[in-house]
Amino acid sequence: MERLDVQLTTLQQDFERYKASVSGSVAGLEPETVLVIVIAGSVNEFRQAVEAIGLEWMGEWDIDDIPPDEDFFERNTKGERTNKAIKGRMFLSLGNEAGMRELLSLWEKWRDNKTLPSGKTKWRDVFNQTVQIRRWGIEEALRETGMLDRWQDLLNPINPAEAIRFQIELFYRRSEDRRRQSERNVATLLQAAGGKTLGGFIDMPEIAFHAVKAELPAERIQQLLNDLESESHDTDIQLFKFHGVMYFRPTGQSLAVTEDGEGVDTEIAEGVVDLPPIAAILDGVPNVQHQALKGRLLLDDPDNLSAQYQPGDRKHGTAMASLVVHGEMADGQADPLPRLVYVLPIMQPDPHSMNRSEHVPDEVFFEDRIARAVRRMFEGEGAAPAQAPTICVINLSIGDPSRPFIHTPSPWARLLDWLSWKYRVLFCVSAGNYPEAIDIALSGTDYLALTDPKKVEHVLKCIQAQLSGRRILSPAEAINAITVGATHADNGGNYYQGQRTDLLPGAPLFSPAARLGHGFRRSVKPEILFPGGRQLYRTPVLDSQTVYQPDGGLAAPGQQVAWDSNQAGALSKTVHTRGTSNATALATRSAARIYEMLDALRGDHEDSIPQGLISVLIKALLVHGAKQDDDACEAIAAALKTRDNSRQFKEVMSRYLGYGAVQIERVLACTEQRGTVLGCGEIRENEIHEYRLPLPPGLSSSQEWRRMVVTLAWFSAVNPNHRNFREAKLEMSPANNWGTLPLKLARQDGDHNQVLRGTVQHEVLEGTDQIAAFQDGDSILLHIACKKDATARLDDAIPYGLAVTLEVAEGIQIPIYEQLRTRLQPQVAVSAVGGTP
Structure with a gap:
C-alpha cells in the first residue's frame, strides 16, 4: 500500500508539471495523460471500470516478465519463494484532470477501507494487484523503441541543421474527431520545434494504426538528448511529451541487405510458362531477363520502381524469385514451377547507403505499400482491374530490423492478418536473420578439443544467452501468416572450408544466424523450418579471440540462386546465399507445389475443394509435413534442459524448432x-x-x-x-x-x-x-x-x-x-x- 501511495503521489505531481508545461504550447490543447497500470495476475472486465470514471480505454496486453519483489512473487511446489518472473497485464487508459481526480479519490477510499461506489468496485481488485502505476512517457515512447540510442549514435558526426527523419505512431482514438485533433496537435508541435511532417497521416481503422512521417533539425534532437541527461531528466520540447504519441520509431531503414559480388556463370535451361500465377512475391525488383527467370515472372510495377535500379542492385528480388521458381539449384539444374510467379516490387535502392541496400523511403509507410499491393492483386487500383486474383500465397522475405517482436503485434503484422482474413490469402513470412557475432567464450584450441556433439552443446548455450536479441522481426508475429525459420542445411554438398568454422557441425538444427520464437501470446513462431543454407563463421585470427563473425561470402556452402550482375548483359550469374529469406522462398515454392497437387485432386473429385478454401488448406498442408527432428531434439535437450524447465521443455523446444522442419514430399504424395x-x-x-x-x-x-x-x-x-x-x-x-x-x-x-x-x-x-x-x-x-x-x-x-x-x-x-x-x-x-x- 505504501508503494502505491508513493506512485500515485508521483503520478499526480508529474501530471501537474505536465499541465503547467503544456499550457499555452498549443491553443485549445486539453492536458491529458495516458495511464499505465501494471498488475500481477489478471483482472477481467476492467474496461468498464476504466470508462466508469471518465477514462478512455486505450488497450491492454499480457506480460510475462514482471520482476518479483517483496509484494509479488511465486512459490515453488515446496512453498518456497522463487525468483521467477511474474505474469500479469498492462492496462492503458487516457484521462484528463477530472479522470485523474476520480482515480485518486477511489484510491483514497480503498486505502482507508471505505466502500467503493457502485459500478467502480472492480478498482478494488486492481489496487490489490497493482505492481506499478505511472504515466506513459519518454521511457516507452523513445527509450524502449531504441530511438534514444539510435539518435545518440547518429548525431555525433551530423551537421546541427541537418534534418533527422522518423516516424510518429499515435494512440488510436476511437473518435475520428479526436484523431483529426491529434493530427493538428502533432503538426503544431512539430512546427514549434522547427520540424514538419513529410506527408499526410496514415489512418487505418481496420488495424488501429495512426501515424505520420516527420523530421526535426538535428540540433533539436541533440537538445532532447542533453535534456534527458540533465538533473531533471525532462525536456521542454512538447512534442516528446504529447499524450497522443505512443511511439517514435526510425524510418527508411534497410529491409534487405545483400553482399557485393559477381558470382559465376552457370548454364541454366530457359523456359516460358503461361499458366496464371498462384504465388506472389513482395520484395525488390528482380532481373526479369536473367536466364533463370526470363519468361517465368509476371512483373507488375505500378510505381515504376524499376527505374530506381542500376545493374547489380536487383540482387534480393532476383534471388528470392529464383528460389520460388526453381528451389535450390544444383549446378544450374532445377525443377521450375509450371506457372508464372507474380512479382510486385515494394522496395527500392537507397541511394544514400554505402551498397545501395533496398529499403522503403523515409516518407513512405510499409503498411501503405503492402495494402496497396494486395488490394491491386485482388481488387485492382484506379482504372486497373484486379491484376492477380488467382493468388493463393504471398512471399514476404523481408522484416523490420528495428522492430523485434515485443508483447503486441506491430501494425505491419496486424495488416498482414487483416489482409489474410479479408482476401483469404496465405502469407509466408521470414522470421528474420540474426547478423551479429557469437561469442563462444572459448579459445580456438579449447573449442577444437571438443567433440562435435560437445561443440554443438556449448554453442547452443551461447545462443540461449542471446535469446533476448534474437526475437523474431516484424511482421513475423502475424497470427494468420505462416512464419518460416531456417535450418542449418542445403543441398550443396562438399565445400572448401578455408578460414571458416561450422559452429553447429553435424547436427540437423536451426541456422545459427536465425531468429527464434516465441510469437504473440507465446504461440509457436516460427511454425515451420525450411533449409536456409549452412551458415559458417569466420575463424578468429588469434587463438585467444572468442568472437565469431558470420561469413557473408557468396561461395558454398549455401543455396545456389540466380544473381543480378553489376555487368549489364551478364544474365547467367549464380551465387550461394543463406538466411531465413531463402527458407521462406522455399516455403512459398512448396505452397505452390501443394496447390498443383490439390488442383489435380479437384480434377478427380469435382467441387471437392471450393476455391475460397484452397489457401487455408495449403496453410494446413504446409505445416502438416513438419516434424521436430529426433537428433535436433536430443542436442537441444542435452544443452538446455534443466530441472527448472523440464516440465515446460516442449515449449522451450518449440522456441528453437517450431513444429519442425518440413518434408514436403511427404505432403505431396x-x-x-x-x-x-x-x-x-x-x-x-x-x-x-x-x-x-x-x-x-x-x-x-x-x-x-x-x-x-x-x-x-x-x-x-x-x-x-x-x-x-x-x-x-x-x-x-x-x-x-x-x-x-x-x-x-x-x-x-x-x-x-x-x-x-x-x-x-x-x-x-x-x-x-x-x-x-x-x-x-x-x-x-x-x-x-x-x-x-x-x-x-x-x-x-x-x-x-x-x-x-x-x-x-x-x-x-x-x-x-x-x-x-x-x-x-x-x-x-x-x-x-x-x-x-
Missing part, C-alpha cells in the same frame, strides 16, 4: 504405408464439425510402430482493440481425448496448450503398444470446435483446412493407403453439432 485424408470447411461460433477417420483393419491387434499427424489451420478475423487480438479460436480434438484413441498413441511434439494459441494446431502422435482388436468399419471421431476469442460474438464463418496422416514404417506389410482409400467416400463427411450446418 502418399505411399503404400502412408495415407493422408483432407478436409476443409467454414465453421461458425459454437459449432462442432465431425470428421470420421476409418481405422485400417490391418492395424487391429498390431504392435507395429505407427504415427498419426493431425493439422488444423484457419484464418481468423482480428480485433486490434482487444488484448487477445485473434477473434476465432478453433480446436481439433478426438471425441474423448488423445489418450483414449484405439490406436494407443501418445503426443510427441508441441506443448498441448501452446499449440492452441495461434491459427495452426499441429499434433504428432506415435505408438508401439499392442492395439486391441477392432472391427472393420470402426473409426476415429475428430471434432473441430469454434469459439469466440477477442470479440463478443463471431459474425462470420471461419475458413479452415484439415489434414490427417496415418502411417506405419516403410516395409511393413500393412497397406494403410489402400485400406483408407477404400473406406472413404470421395470427401470426408462433415456435420455440424450444436449449431447450424
